[in-house]
Amino acid sequence: MRLSNSIHHLPALEALMEDEAFQRIMGFQASLFQSFAPELAKEYNNMLEKLKKAHPELERNYPNNDFFTVCGPKLMVSVSLPHKDFKNLSYGLCAIMALGDFNPDAGGHLVLWDL
DSSP states (O other): OOOOOOTTTHHHHHHHHHOHHHHHHHHHHHHHHHHHOHHHHHHHHHHHHHHHHHOTTOOOSSTTTOOOTTSSSSSOOOOOOSOOOTTSOTTOOOOOOOOSSOOTTTSOOOOOTTO
């Protein structure tokens, strides 16, 4: 579902999305996805286009290379409780990247409970 951020955070998120370095990261992730899984990238693109047709109010963050829509002003940070995604694409991929100074002893862990 589409989430929204606080009006107070939106300017910072928009500035981040306009930042050249961040755009390069997104482009790099999209290029890797298209290079290593071209058919899956096409499938993702087709699904996103169908979703956009069904919900014209939705916007793609980067129309030319946006496969992972959880990045951007609408959905910037992903946090969830342990759960199972029975409707997820079982053979799908996602891009996860830690930004900034990363100290694994202080947090920022990716925990795959079922594994």
